[in-house]
Amino acid sequence: MDLIEIEQFLIQYKEEMDLSDEWYRERIGEIKDIGTFKPTFDELTFGTRVAWRNSNRCIGRLFWKSLHVFDERELEDEEEIFKALLRHIEYATNNGKIKPAITVFKPGVVRIWNEQIIRYAGYETDNGVLGDPSSITFTKVCQALGWLGEGTHFDVLPIVIQVNNRTPVMFEIPKEYVLEVPITHPQFEKFHELQLKWYAVPIISNLKLSLGGIEFQAAPFNGWYMGTEIGARNLADVDRYNILPKVAELIGLNTTSNSNLWKDRALVELNLAVLHSYKEKGVSIVDHHTAAQQFKVFDQLEKESNREVTGDWKWLIPPMSPAATHIFHQPIPNIIKKPNYFYQKAPNY
Numbered sequence: 001m002d003l004i005e006i007e008q009f010l011i012q013y014k015e016e017m018d019l020s021d022e023w024y025r026e027r028i029g030e031i032k033d034i035g036t037f038k039p040t041f042d043e044l045t046f047g048t049r050v051a052w053r054n055s056n057r058c059i060g061r062l063f064w065k066s067l068h069v070f071d072e073r074e075l076e077d078e079e080e081i082f083k084a085l086l087r088h089i090e091y092a093t094n095n096g097k098i099k100p101a102i103t104v105f106k107p108g109v110v111r112i113w114n115e116q117i118i119r120y121a122g123y124e125t126d127n128g129v130l131g132d133p134s135s136i137t138f139t140k141v142c143q144a145l146g147w148l149g150e151g152t153h154f155d156v157l158p159i160v161i162q163v164n165n166r167t168p169v170m171f172e173i174p175k176e177y178v179l180e181v182p183i184t185h186p187q188f189e190k191f192h193e194l195q196l197k198w199y200a201v202p203i204i205s206n207l208k209l210s211l212g213g214i215e216f217q218a219a220p221f222n223g224w225y226m227g228t229e230i231g232a233r234n235l236a237d238v239d240r241y242n243i244l245p246k247v248a249e250l251i252g253l254n255t256t257s258n259s260n261l262w263k264d265r266a267l268v269e270l271n272l273a274v275l276h277s278y279k280e281k282g283v284s285i286v287d288h289h290t291a292a293q294q295f296k297v298f299d300q301l302e303k304e305s306n307r308e309v310t311g312d313w314k315w316l317i318p319p320m321s322p323a324a325t326h327i328f329h330q331p332i333p334n335i336i337k338k339p340n341y342f343y344q345k346a347p348n349y
């Protein structure tokens, strides 16, 4: 165990939770006697929330205090872990009124091979890519484990759970757990002909939570989407669903010239459709202007708490109309603080 990291974490916990020096001395004394640091539920909750607050690439940090924590650090059985993930999906989805949550599994023992708990498969076929091209590699891993996809553009991938170094176990998510939103446009009635949809809840499962010197390789967390993630990247990128030409054609734009900005108009209509569809279905989503304003409030509140706000500018600016948000025009230091969520080595597929 790393005593320096533990002391730094517990000093921050003591200060922010207004605990006594006596408490700190006893807590550190216990840890030295036992020789290991197992965060209490309250310390874990504090750590996951501050890790969110320290996530420099996250525009949604205003709500960091509201993160709901499921403490599943005792589980070592793949079935039990899968049931905990289903509970997380159900709690977070909340019939569309999404609640930010994190489930923390046993460090050094549990690993989830998925990038996100809910994500669409991608297949290379003789006549082009079917589904999400960014999932091709992981889809092959699932197929090697015996998974058979339906072969649609939107096949939800199975969850792959590895405990210790056992062979990973694969679980199909029952359809009733996966809330999805069909994409329609408020003016262009023919938009539904594109047969586009996206899932309601993004649950990131490939980052590690680092707190008090402990690394939790499996600590899946969810929030709600910002519309541009779906409309300006997932459905729009050429190496993703590459839908802009079809959107342009459907709304009658001439795609032969750049200077008529058909691509930009298609982007705006697609993003408008995404926001409209999620709102119509009663699924939480935030537009990038509102998200930027919320980030500005976060910035102000942090300053009032005498904390320096850090951020990764190139990720915080939205991929659509970035200069139309205040973030574009304001420098922000990309200093890495802990606790935090970090990338980690890929699972040994």
Ligand code: HEM
Pocket (backbone or CB within 6 Å): 048, 052, 055, 057, 058, 059, 060, 061, 063, 067, 100, 101, 102, 207, 221, 222, 223, 224, 225, 226, 229, 286, 291, 315, 341
């Ligand atoms: C509540 C609504 C939330 C919104 C709207 C939001 C929005 C975003 C967006 C748009 C990104 C950039 C993602 C990308 O471009 O791929 C991001 C990144 C990130 N968010 Fe948030 N977020 C929310 C909640 C959370 C929560 C609950 C956590 C963790 C507890 C979190 C941690 C992060 C981290 C670690 C990244 C960086 C990911 C990376 O480096 O790949 N966010 N967030």
Ligand SMILES: N=C(Nc1cccc(CNC[C@@H]2CCCN2)c1)c1cccs1
Pocket (backbone or CB within 6 Å): 202, 203, 204, 221, 222, 223, 224, 225, 226, 229
């Ligand atoms: N709205 C969200 N978006 C989000 C947050 C973190 C990470 C990601 C996925 N980012 C990876 C992709 C792939 C490369 C660039 N973006 C999405 C949230 C997901 C989970 C909590 S909030």
